[in-house]
Amino acid sequence: MKHGYIRVAAATPDVKVADPEFNRERICEQIKEGIKNHAKLMVFPELCLTAYTCGDLFGQDALLRRAKKELKEILKETKGHDLLCFIGMPWEESGKLYNTAVAVQNGKILGIVPKTCLPNYSEFYELRYFQPGNEIPVMVKWEEDTVPMGANLLFACEDIPQLVVAAEVCEDAWVPNPPSIRHAIAGATVMANCSASDETTGKDIYRRSLITGHSASLVCGYIYANAGEGESTQDLVFGGQNLIAENGTLLAESSRFGNKTVYGDMDLERLVHERRRMTTFPAADRNHYLVVPFRMKKEELELKRLIDPRPFVPDNESERNRRCEEILSIQAMGLKKRLAHTGCKHGIVGISGGLDSTLALLVTVRAFDMLKIPREQIHGVTMPCFGTTDRTYQNACTLTRTLGAELTEVNIREAVSLHFRDIGQREGVHDITYENSQARERTQVLMDLANRLNGMVIGTGDMSELALGWATYNGDHMSMYGVNSSVPKTLVRHLVRYYADTCGEKDLSGVLYDVLDTPVSPELLPPKDGEIAQKTEDLVGPYELHDFFLYQILRFGFRPEKVYRMAVHAFSGHYGKDEILKWLKVFYRRFFSQQFKRSCMPDGPKVGSVAVSPRGDLRMPSDAVSRLWLEELENL
Structure with a gap:
């Protein structure tokens, strides 16, 4: 349970109808398996101790008595x-029969949760046997003791404050106002559902969307255990579709028509952070609820959870293409609005032959096409200087011409050299002044061209560079509208590739593919043997690592130790632990020290759930210190 992870399970045992002894044996086998696999929370199907399809046999004392005996x-x-x-089992109380989920741990019954919503339509006729359950808990007799019984029970772990479990039974989840809503408002972070949902064509798709949807809207974990093939009798077939979801994400699902147990490593800290972040999620209201405490030993899991090393980029190709088209449209629509509002008919884009400026030009073309402004009024400006290579120069020129934009070349070597003389900078000293003077000269050229043409400078810098402060203050840091400002570097690459794959123009695709193969570089140092000498990722670290850090830190507020652990798991086999730790320290140092650049960054469209705009998602003081975060990493 370190860092908030807990292993949960949804189990479908083999059952025989009306044979509690056989069913108990199978349930116990799966409990043993769960313990062996370090599960801490396990959910079984509805009425699995007797079987759901007992029909009128639920009225037989012999069945009910034997069920309680097997429960012991x-x-x-x-x-x-x-x-x-x-x-799941039937429970007789005060002369009435209830369909219940019984919570058991360490040899004791913690509580009994009765089903609230009893279906009596189509193939279901539960009101023939069962009474709708009480919401307000009451104490009922069990052996020589009493236990709470009621829908409004919260099972709260004293050792893991984030673990608060509530339960509902099958149909409870399918109604317009499911009990899980009030459970979540009362503070439950995990829902357990004992279910017996039979199979009909397409029902699995609806069931999956229902459970993942509940977990998303309630910001909770949801464990759904469904009855399997042993229940299939007479007119009904049960498939045993077990589901484990977390805040809209499906962690695990069993294949249907085979009784299986599925496991998932749930992240409780993520759930708690989301609720804390969302000001619209109500504070816990536990009126009319009984909180049942229990203890659970903490232990560190070897994670089996999938942690996506590229959280900004969907793995599925069709989903990735859909995402790319959507983002390009958002970028273009944002720029379109700014152009229309200001009346600008000219766009000025500094074209380096690299990924960021390529994407900015593609977005600008799309926006101009939307406004029916001729592409010739887009000015792609290439500004060769000391570090420019033939490859990037030719790609910049070819890209601009192929897209139908106006190519403008301004060689800034002489202007920068004169500036060096003015400020007393020796040209042979390749320090920060040497590099930034070029970056600022480029920006001056773009801004002055914009003034002359009554146009707008379109910024090219991406969100990863802004997070690291890898931009020259008042150089490439500045523009009149930054179309890439909330697009991370790992996604920039896929956006350009998507454009290359789908544009249908051979010449354009060719130059885009070559841009994709070019190392990321600001090209501010002289080339070596005609090749790029200054590779960004050699200096600040791999962007795929930094984008991973950025997502986990800003989206979920995870502490450094947890981010490190997640990265080690996600990038296993690609980066060693020491390398990950090194670049994570770099990220924190730069992220904190460079906030002043983000505090005055230009407007730009938000495209995803993570952004660094000081007017939107990131209200961070420029003078905050990173000591607290770095100290935790030093103590690993």
Whole structure:
């Protein structure tokens, strides 16, 4: 449970209808398996101790008595273990029969949660046997003790404050106002659902969207255990589709028509952070709820959870293409609005032959096409200087011409050399002044051209560069509208590739593919043997690592130790632990020290859930110190 991770399971045992002894044996086998696999929370299907399809046999004392007898055996199986289980069974109380999920742990019943919403339509006729459950908990007799029974029960772990579990039973999740809504408002972070949902064509798709949707709207984990093939009798077939979801993401799903157990490593810290971040998520209201405490030993998991090393870039090709088209449209629409509002008919883009300026030019072309402004009024400005290579220069020129924009070349070597003499900078000293003087001269050229043409400078810098402060203050840091300002570097590459793959123009695709193959560089140092001498990722670190850090830190507020652990897991086999730690320290140092650049960055369109605009997502003081975060990394 270190860093908020907890392993949960949804289990479908083999069952025989009306045979509690056989069913208990299978349930206990899966409990043993869960303990062996370090699960801490395990959910079983609805009425699995007797089987859901007992029909009028639910009116037989023999079945009900035997179910409670077998429950005692399950309690013995859990003795000495902290695995919390929810087991579906019928429960007779005060002369009425209830369809319940019984919470058991360490040889004890923690509580009994009755089903609230009983379906009595189509193939379901539960009101024939069962009474709708009470919401307000009452104490009921069990052996020589009493236990709480009611829908409004919260099972709260004293050792892991983020773990608060509530339960509902099958149909409860399918109604317009499911109990899970009030459970979440009362503070439950994980929902357990004991279910017996039969199969009909297409129902699996709806069931999956229902459970993932609940987990998203309630910002919770959701464990859904469904009845399997042993239940199939007479007119119904059960497929055992088990689902584990977390805040809209499906962590695990079992294949249908085979009884299986699925496991998922749930991130409780992520859920708690999301609720804390969302001011519209209400504060916990536990009126009419009974909180049942339980203990659970903390242990560190070897994570089996998939942690995406590229969180900004979808793995699925069709989804990635859809995302790229959407982002290009957002970028272009933002620029279109700014152009229309200001009345600008000319766009000025500094073209280096690199990825960022290429994307900015592609977006500008799309915006101009939307406004029906001739592309000739887009000015692609190439400004060769000391570090420019033939490859990037030719790509810049070819790209601009191929897109139908106006190519303008301004060689700034002489102007920068004169500036060096004015300020007493020796040209042979390749220091920060040497580099930044070129970057600022480029920006001056662009701004002055914009004035002469009554146009607008379109910024090219991306969000990864802004996060690291890898931009010259009042140089490439500045523009009149930054179209890439919330696009991370790892996504820039895919946007350009998507354009190359789909534009349908051979010449344009060719130059875009060559830009994609060119190392990322500001080209501010003289080439070596005609090749780029200054590779950005050699200096500040791999962008795929920095984008991963950026996402986990800003999107979820994770502490440095957890970000490091996640990165080690996500990039296993690609980067060593020491290398990840080195670049994570670099990220924190630069992220804090360079906030002053972000505090005065130009406007630009937000395209995703993470952004660094001081007017939107990141209200961070420019003078905050990074000591707290770096100290935690030093203590690893």
